[in-house]
Amino acid sequence: MTQELPAPIVNADSQEFWAAARNDRLLIRKCRACGKTHFMPRHLCPACWSADLEWVQSSGRGTVHSFTIIRRASVPEFAARVPYVVALIDLEEGPRMMANILGEDALKTEIGDPVEVCFEARAEGARIPQFVRKVK
């Protein structure tokens, strides 16, 4: 059995993001002024500096921009998980985020693979967005 990994750290910028993740919803920030979406929630829009932002729910669909298979974990918590896939996912709505690719076929990941969000349990009841391949 894989040991439960630590919960993500929540702060004022990301509180709603992680709260939604506990309900299996992936939220991203959208600027009401310029309409751009961004990942890594911020106090203001990094494109136009408007602070008039809203949270929108992502479709959870995306593609793999790039990935690696970690063979040697950099922190002890992840040692039991190797080999595992770390990927940069381009969400359908535009922003890019990092996640693991989970699932039995994860090690077959290729650039351009369509992926879909899923949620993984972490310590303290936290859940974090992850992705699975949707390759036919």
Add this chain to the structure above:
Amino acid sequence: MPTTGVETLRNRVAIVGVGESDIGKVPHMTGLGLNAQAAKRALDEAGLKVSDIDGLLTAYSFTEPYFMLGTVLCEYLGLQPRFNASMVVGGASPAVMLKHAAEAIATGQCNTVLVCAGENRATGQTRDQAVAALAAVGHPYFERPYGASIPGCYAMIARRHMNRFGTTPEQLATVAVTTRAHAGLHPNAHMRKPITLADVQSSKPIADPLRMLDCCIISDAGGAFIVTSAERAKDLRLKPAYLAGIGEFHTHEHILCAPSLSEFGGRESGQAAYRMAGLGPSDVDVAELYDCFTIVPIIELEELGFCSPGEGGPFYEKGAASMGGKLPVNTHGGMLSHAHAGAAGGLFGIVEAVRQLRGGLGPRQVEGAEVALVHNEGSIMSSHCTAILTSQPR
């Protein structure tokens, strides 16, 4: 002479002394001690006195994480300077410090700046501590929960480069082999034993496609250089290396926010440096490029205009980056083989560039080197600084 912007710095300052500490496993010395040893060696070869130093710049230390490291180092060295700072732009810090030193001297804030960096990364912490400290470079909220490592981030850049341009694992391995061969010509390099393509490709897998020998080493090391006005440099002991051009550019910190995985800020920092120097890639005789992983100098060759996008791998493969090639790269052995100890890693590129311009390095001398380019980058191809040094004011 240009009268505006950073270009007013052209030919205003020179590096007049460089120093390396003992390198490798140096368990009997602290990080501050390594800085001090390198600084003394740089000062001695310049023929300057301690009292001539009225400015100090340093970077950061993972193993001895003092708050106000610059001031701590001044205290350790018995200096009371008029100008001092600790600059943290990761691996880009040394070239950025050179730029700030030049600005301070050109604006009359001080006359002579000691720039140094170093850490006892090999023996001052356990291997697990070292790896964990570097893992802390990942975004604390949106990268670390996924177990991304620094090699993992560079591996994603390598993977993208391979996918877009057809760069091969063999070409990555060639970078490691070439750089190790150069280190074999450097008496103070940490890793000097020659390696083969097969050695690299059978080394332990770390983060696909990167293997152990695609990654920089971990050393105890300190490096230093002394910057003063071009005027003052004229009558010092050794031939000065003049700062002809320098430029920086910063696009992101964490890879998840990188605007691109194949185009980075080195293009802009390089263009700024070339513009200031009035020189171009074809004028450069030797290049000391940041090489924390084998993919990095491949991309830097492309960004800095030494070859077209996608041609960095073939550039190494055909020997163009080797000693005797079209543009010898990392003639000291780089961070892959000479030394990597925090900001000291990139600083040794500056040390080596100065030595190449002075001449007389024996088998590792690039014949007739008059123009040297140094590129430093920090974090995940995030902060970039390019410096062009010349043997004569141009």
